[in-house]
Amino acid sequence: MNKNRMYPTWFVFGALLLYGVLYVLPSLMGIGLSFTDWSIYSEELHFVGLKNIQTVFSSDYNYTHALLNTLKFTVVTTLVKNVLGLALAVLMTKQVKLLNFHRAVLYLPCVLSALIVGMIFKSVLNPRDGLLNRTLRALGLDFMALRWLTDSKIAFNSVMAVDIWKGMGYIMTILIAGIMSISPVYYEAARIDGGNAWQCFRHITLPMLTPTLTVTTVLNVLYGLKVFDTVYALTNGGPGHATEVLYTTVFREFSLGRYAVGTTLSSVMAVLMVSAGYFMIRHMVREEGDPA
Amino acid sequence: MKQGMRRTRLLKSIGVNALAWLLSLLLLAPLLLILINSLKDSTAASDMNLALPVSPQWSNYAVVAEKGKLGVTFLNSLCYSVASVLLCTLLSAMASYVLSRNRRKLHRFLYLFIVLGIAMPVNFVTLMTVMQSVRLMNTRTGIILLYTATQTPFNVFLIHSFVSRIPEDIDEAAIIDGASPAGLFVKIVLPLLKPVLVTVMVLTFLNTWNEFVMPLYFLDSSEKWPMTLAVYNFFGMYFKDWNLVCADIVMTSAPVILVYLLGQKYIVSGMTAGAVKG
Known part of the structure; x- marks a missing residue:
């Protein structure tokens, strides 16, 4: 039987319609509307050229600060989560009692x-x-008991730390699966050759995990650029603008009715992420291979 | 010599286990803090320490359920999660099945187009305009459709790779036996996809239950709010009564923790698909 009749294309329409209208269409519209003076007060739209782009990247406003914060958040949390996640994965594939309990908790x-x-x-x-400060004081570390979320110098670090606390178990879980899929033969051979634990890690575990680490890195970068929830709940961008990231700014602009700037910020990020994501997705799709 | 080695191994084992417990405590302490303080009275909870409650105040939960309108918000969350899970799983399964089986140029393009959504951020500002023009602003249906749309890309990706592992001979045999294309999908293919569909359902449920940004942008009336948004709002109003806030947090998180404990296996397999070549 003909493939087109056996596998009717209309099966795709439902998913395609919702995805197209509620996800892709707004993103495309957003790029177009970035060149207008759209706001809650505007009765008709006017073309303003690159004015919004200039506003977003101008040093007179706080937008570049939010963009830089977003990038900092992405780089730092991705790096630290990967390193800690890897360390946890190595620990949690060792002879630990109640292993499944610890993994589940993490x-x-x-x-x-x-x-x-x-x-x-x-x-x-x-x-x-x-x-935290109670514990620090009890340990006699009073000087370390800081104003974690209200001191503008350290607030953003605290936000990143909370995100790392929440997310490192995710990386760990993926990497545990990666470590378990490495054949034990390699480690046996290394032991016969007299390799120590560090050498095994450096020359077997790490190289074999590189593809998995690439994926966890990409997933974390995509997540980091989109971050909103954690920041919104912890500081909502404050104190001042110290912890502002891109999506908290978009929400603020949206609430103030300044739609043009909000959509410009979103569009800048969309273009950045889709073009970076394209290569990763192509890679992921190819890995699947053809059944035929 | 031999004794020395045994001792090093013992020390190593103690060290590794102690480290594991230390890490687990680091992750459990904040969660225990919430659980313990949800059972204290307001004065004791204002201290927010890990001391056990003198006499557990179970009534906190009843108070929160009433003050925080947890009955309504729970039903809202349940409605959004269950409806999105069913709709998204069905539509994603149908799409990925056809896109995996028929690999014409158009189909390959459509698959890449949908999966690219994994990398795409939502433009909330213009989404509002779209929602207004299709009259879905401030409606429950709108929220359900939004959750379905945003979770379609990843779910299609997960199911697609699973479909390609089911031999195509099965399809041909079913067609020869007289099955229609739709009958083939529903009666033969869907049951074979069960493992990946369970994964998709668990992940979609967790994501939807935990999400609050869509309602934050697109639901004005608080009687339509899900538990997450309601608990945050409750926190704003009763920030002096940490015992009540904690009880609210516990009740909002209980469903996801339950689903996590029951579906742990499926969550892990879903996360590692694509990341680890097995």
Whole structure:
């Protein structure tokens, strides 16, 4: 039977319609509207050329600060989560008692809502009687008990730390699966040759995990650029604009009715992410291989 | 010599286990903090420490359920999650099945087009205009369709690779036996896709339950809010009563923790698909 009749194309339409109208269309419209003076007050739209782009990248406003923060967040959390996730994965594939319990606990924060995690850490990081400062004072480390979320110098670091706390178990879980798929023959051969633990890690585990680490890195970068929930719940961009990221800014612009700037910021990010993502997706799709 | 080696191994084992416990505690402490304080009275909870409650105040949960309108918000969350899970899983399965089986140029393009959505951020500002013009602003249907649309790319990606592992001979045999294309999909293919569909359903449920940004932008009336948005709002109003806030957090998180414990296996297999070549 003919493939087109056996596998009717209309099967795709439902998914395609919703995805096209509610996901792709707004992104395309957004690029077009970035060149207008669209706002809650505008009755008709006017073409303004590159004015919004100039606004977004001008040093007179805080937008570049938010963009830089987003990039910093992405780079730092991706790096630290990968390193910690790798360390945890190595630990959690060793002879640990109650291994499944520990793995489950380390992954647990990933299934919680980022909004809830943010609320929990608003309490934990409370400068006066939060759990963290209480513990630090009890250990005699009073000088380390800082104003984690209200001191503009360290607030963004605290936000990144909370995100790392929440997300490292995710990387760990993926990497555990990666480590388990490495054939034990390699390690046996290394042991016969007298290799120590570090050499095994450096010359077997790490190279074999590189493809997996590439994927976790890409997923984390995509997540980091889109971050909103954690920041919104912890600081909502404050104190001042210290922890502002791209999507908290978009939300603020949206609430203020300044739609043109909001959509310009979104579009800049969309163009950046889709062009970077394109290569990764092509790679992912190709890996699948053809059944025929 | 031999004894020395045994001792090093013992020390190593103690060290590794101690480290594992230390890490687990680091992750559990904030969560225990919430659980413990949800059972204290307001004064004791204002301290937010890990001391166990003197007498557990189970009534906190009843108070929150009433003050935070948890009945309504729970049903909202349930409605959004269940409807999105069913709709998204069905549409994604249909699409990925055809896109995997028929690899004409158009189909390959459509697959790449849909999967590219994994990398695409949502433009909330223009999405509002679209939602207004299709009259879905501030409606439950709108939220369900949004969750379906945004989760379609990843779900199509997951199911697509699974379909290609089912031999095509099965399809041909079914057609020869007189099955229609739709009958083939529903009666033969869907049951074979069960493992990946369960993964997709679990992940979609967790994502939808935890999400609050769509309602934040597109639901004005609080009686349509899901639990996540409601708990955040409750936190804004009752920030002095941490015991109540904690009880609200516990109840909002309970469903995802339950689904996590039941579906752990499926979550892991979904996450590692694509990332690890097995």
